[in-house]
Amino acid sequence: MRIVRYTTPDNSTPAYGAVEGEGDAATVDRLEGTPFDGARRTGERTPLAEVTLLAPVEPSKVVALGRNYAEHAKELGNEVPAIPIVFLKPSTAVVGPDADVPYPALTSDLHYEGELAVVIGKRCVAVAEEDVTGVVLGYTVANDLTMRDIQKSEGQWTRGKGFDGSCPLGPWVETEIDPSALSLKSTVNGELRQDGTTADMLRDVAACVSWVSQAMTLLPGDVVLTGTPAGVGSLQRGDEIAVTIEGIGTLSTRITG
Amino acid sequence: MRIVRYTTPDNSTPAYGAVEGEGDAATVDRLEGTPFDGARRTGERTPLAEVTLLAPVEPSKVVALGRNYAEHAKELGNEVPAIPIVFLKPSTAVVGPDADVPYPALTSDLHYEGELAVVIGKRCVAVAEEDVTGVVLGYTVANDLTMRDIQKSEGQWTRGKGFDGSCPLGPWVETEIDPSALSLKSTVNGELRQDGTTADMLRDVAACVSWVSQAMTLLPGDVVLTGTPAGVGSLQRGDEIAVTIEGIGTLSTRITG
Incomplete structure (x- = not known):
């Protein structure tokens, strides 16, 4: 569905x-x-x-994994993390499909990051990897918008990745799909920028959800972001970003002035 | 009130x-x-x-500033940050006064951190420092419980500071108090461990709230934590921590097995 x-x-x-x-x-x-x-x-x-x-759900929190695709870690000059990197986006970051997101005043280097988003269906904590399927409602598309300059200068990624509008989600939650090998493509103004597959995640959906849930309870509607493949880059005012995941759909976002 | x-x-x-x-x-x-x-x-x-x-409010998010007292930054071997360090605790971290918080399975070095908590009264974004008083409902006491080993090993502080029970808040919101020079004391099993004053914050309440709000909208009931003075330390199962802020009250928490 x-x-x-x-x-x-x-x-x-x-x-x-x-x-x-x-x-x-x-x-x-x-x-x-x-x-x-x-x-x-x-x-x-x-x-x-x-x-x-x-936005197809109203998450109390969005929990995200950073550098979960090796080629993306490398493109920003980072190593593949030995321990997963986890950050939060607050509920105020979430917007829906076809949203206008104002270019934030704080940044001069706004980046897109297309990602597979896991939507939690049941309250859960300390979930074993083999039990993750049972707590997932389905999957949607996310754009982990990032103020790259702020992310780098502040150490903690809270402001750089948690600003208003930084988490477009949509267009819907697909409840019947195997997330393990889906094509993920991002375009900016129609030009292909990211062309990856969820098969290249360093830690798969089950590992991501399990890892986060070892520390914190996940609530129905909470979202876990699974990282972005290579090809991230800067956005300008007026740009249209479209992130498409095979079998789910396309999430479009417009950056306004 | x-x-x-x-x-x-x-x-x-x-x-x-x-x-x-x-x-x-x-x-x-x-x-x-x-x-x-x-x-x-x-x-x-x-x-x-x-x-x-x-807990006297139900925050959609708790936004916290790290290393906002010079002596505390030094006691952990850190420099005073040139740019504020901002992190998030999710709503699932919040517990009330006199809560039992289980010692988390993930850590072997759980720390207390007594803090002044600012409770937001009005939806606001990009608030100038001189306008912060107008968006604040009042103040309460917080304990920024931290898995110190996890915080250090994971880089992003999300799991280390965002686990279930990591944000005791209470006992109440005091709406009529000047937060600029209040004594803050923490005891563990009755023994004094932190003895500071909010006058020693590197960035005061207005600066903290304004800084966070430049990136993200704050909602009624959201909480901004303002950092901890020196004297943090490890907790053991069975310990009782009491954080007292002058003119507000005492927040007690018990660590269970």
């Missing part, structure tokens, strides 16, 4: 929905409840083209 | 309340609404000794 959160011109209260069909024929079937408590389809359908998509 | 969040033996739904009186005579007057939307006193009073205090 493809789960969206959305509003319609007639109803500004966000609802969860299930996307049915493809392309111009796609519709959204409104769900009663949330995907975390057994949402039921209502049969109230709206054409996908007529809804406004929001 | 001293604002608590609490439950009673008769009502397990958390409510906000205003503490009236001192010592054995203190009572809690239940508030209708929250301190962020003009809560009103109801006159429904319960003796303070009969309520269970919770």
Whole structure:
């Protein structure tokens, strides 16, 4: 199932929905409840083209792994980490698909980083790798927007990666996909910049989620970001970034002035 | 006003309340609404000794400044930072007064760090230092519990300082106090370990809140931690830590096995 959160011109209260069909024929079937408590389809359908998509979940926190693809670590002159690097993005960083993100005043080197995002379905802590599948609701696409200059100068990555708008998520949560070998491509203004595969993660989805959960409880809707492949780079005002993951979809973001 | 969040033996739904009186005579007057939307006193009073205090707010995030007292930076062999060090504790880290915090399985060097906590009262972003007072609800006491070994080995402080139970907060939010020169003492099993003053912060409350807010929106109930004075140290299973800030109160925490 493809789960969206959305509003319609007639109803500004966000609802969860299930996307049915493809392309111009796609519709959204409104769900009663949330995907975390057994949402039921209502049969109230709206054409996908007529809804406004929001970030597909409202995470209490986004926990991210840094340098989880060897080629990306190298391109920034870093070594592959012996211990996973974990950082947090707060809920205020999250925006939805097709968001306008203002170029932050603090930076002069804003970077995109396309990533596979794991959406947690059940409250969990200290999850063994072999049990991770059971706590995952599904997968979506993320852009780990980064003020690279601030990230480097401040040591802790909190401001450099946690600013407002730094975590576009979407367009939906795909609940039926094997995340282990999916193509991940990022384009800027239509030009290919990242062309990787989730098979190249140094630590796979199960290892990432398990590692984070050893320290902290993950709540339904929390998101774990799994790192970015090589090809990151700078953005300018007016740029359109699109991150596409095979079998999930495309997350587009526009950088405004 | 001293604002608590609490439950009673008769009502397990958390409510906000205003503490009236001192010592054995203190009572809690239940508030209708929250301190962020003009809560009103109801006159429904319960003796303070009969309520269970919770963390006085439910922050969406706790944003903390590291090494904000020169003597503390030095005691761990660190330099005073030229740029503030900012890290996040997630909502899952927060516990209330008199909490039992299990000694985490990941560490063999758990440290206490007594800190002044700023409670944000209004949604705000990019706040100038001179405007910070207007966005602050009040102040409470925090213990920035830290897995020192994990903090050092992982580079990013997320797991080392963001684990479940790593952010005891309380006992209440004091809304009428000048935070600029308050005595801060921490004891372990009654023995004095930290004896500082908030006057020794390298960056004061206004500077801390303003700095964080340049990158990220702060929401009502969010908490900004302002660093710890010298005297931090290791805890053992069974230890009782009490952090007392002049004019606010004492936050006690027990480390369990």
